[in-house]
Amino acid sequence: MTIRYPNGNAYQTPATPSGPKFPSSYTNYGKRGMTLEEELNQSNTYYETRGMAVVHKKPTPIQIVKVDYPKRSAAVIKEAYFSTASTTDYNGVYRGHYLDFDAKETKNKSSFPLKNFHQHQIDHMRACTAQGGICFAIIKFVNRHETYLYRAEDLFTFWDQQIQGGRKSVPYADIAAKGILLPAQLQLPVPYLKAVDQLL
Amino acid sequence: MTIRYPNGNAYQTPATPSGPKFPSSYTNYGKRGMTLEEELNQSNTYYETRGMAVVHKKPTPIQIVKVDYPKRSAAVIKEAYFSTASTTDYNGVYRGHYLDFDAKETKNKSSFPLKNFHQHQIDHMRACTAQGGICFAIIKFVNRHETYLYRAEDLFTFWDQQIQGGRKSVPYADIAAKGILLPAQLQLPVPYLKAVDQLL
Numbered sequence: 001m002t003i004r005y006p007n008g009n010a011y012q013t014p015a016t017p018s019g020p021k022f023p024s025s026y027t028n029y030g031k032r033g034m035t036l037e038e039e040l041n042q043s044n045t046y047y048e049t050r051g052m053a054v055v056h057k058k059p060t061p062i063q064i065v066k067v068d069y070p071k072r073s074a075a076v077i078k079e080a081y082f083s084t085a086s087t088t089d090y091n092g093v094y095r096g097h098y099l100d101f102d103a104k105e106t107k108n109k110s111s112f113p114l115k116n117f118h119q120h121q122i123d124h125m126r127a128c129t130a131q132g133g134i135c136f137a138i139i140k141f142v143n144r145h146e147t148y149l150y151r152a153e154d155l156f157t158f159w160d161q162q163i164q165g166g167r168k169s170v171p172y173a174d175i176a177a178k179g180i181l182l183p184a185q186l187q188l189p190v191p192y193l194k195a196v197d198q199l200l
Numbered sequence: 201m202t203i204r205y206p207n208g209n210a211y212q213t214p215a216t217p218s219g220p221k222f223p224s225s226y227t228n229y230g231k232r233g234m235t236l237e238e239e240l241n242q243s244n245t246y247y248e249t250r251g252m253a254v255v256h257k258k259p260t261p262i263q264i265v266k267v268d269y270p271k272r273s274a275a276v277i278k279e280a281y282f283s284t285a286s287t288t289d290y291n292g293v294y295r296g297h298y299l300d301f302d303a304k305e306t307k308n309k310s311s312f313p314l315k316n317f318h319q320h321q322i323d324h325m326r327a328c329t330a331q332g333g334i335c336f337a338i339i340k341f342v343n344r345h346e347t348y349l350y351r352a353e354d355l356f357t358f359w360d361q362q363i364q365g366g367r368k369s370v371p372y373a374d375i376a377a378k379g380i381l382l383p384a385q386l387q388l389p390v391p392y393l394k395a396v397d398q399l400l
Contacts, residue, residue, distance in 0.1 A: 127254045
């Protein structure tokens, strides 16, 4: 049934914040397909501009082979290759604490495959943990629209079991049980500091 | 006069660690022209392998414009540019403390030119200091063969004075007086953790 105004015009449903055509940069994250990296960059900016923490993603390590220096212009890298990071991607400082973490997303619904991590990243997190740093993984189950903070110690347990022939993934149920769910907030897609407070 | 052994053979002066032809990788740093970055990488490796701290240099940030994906080969970056870092170059964790610093060398003997720093690096160190991080600069006077740890707070003083029309450099005398001299040790070109202990 068409609903009409008193002047006879048909009533049209207004675009809502959750509607597909609403231009808000906040509510359409899912639809825009913001990556976990973009969500974390936005969250880190949110925290830093409010003086709550200073956390940055490290630049991607690149092996440069050839550089041109054209006259009167900036140097141009002409040949380079992506190299493997020797650490995790994110670190920084929060109320005197050293934070160190990596962020991974998976389309898998039932488990998180351990092949997303490399041995040197695990080694790095162990070394930072031994120095008193706060280490964890931020794991996003893309198809569940759920992001968790998962303690490095819990990750180490599965990692070590894998090396001894155990399963090659962490069950979703374990992450949901031991991890801390991070539901998106306004302007803050991954509110991980609240979860970090629970680790201190 | 030639000194001889009882068997008549001439005594030859043995090569000493400080002699110019000695092949030790330690004593010839100056002659090999090791950069401050190389010295710090070696120092960081020294500290990490002994479980004393975990500190890394961040990769150089690069703006990638064009990447080729040849069949059966690794991706090749064909066009890229160096971009400006938004943070300092080094950070990490030492006995629960967050460390953050930049390393600069100068051939100037009488002062350290402030143009070696950018506003965003100063801003970053201020933000980290506010979060309880330990921030400093490592400054090497190449022609004096002297390297100092200089507190971020002292650097901020000169930086702020410069912005208000003050001098554009920090006098060597100030760095020598307020900074902490870092004389190279065996396998440890820049022993900065001992100096950090004085800041805690």
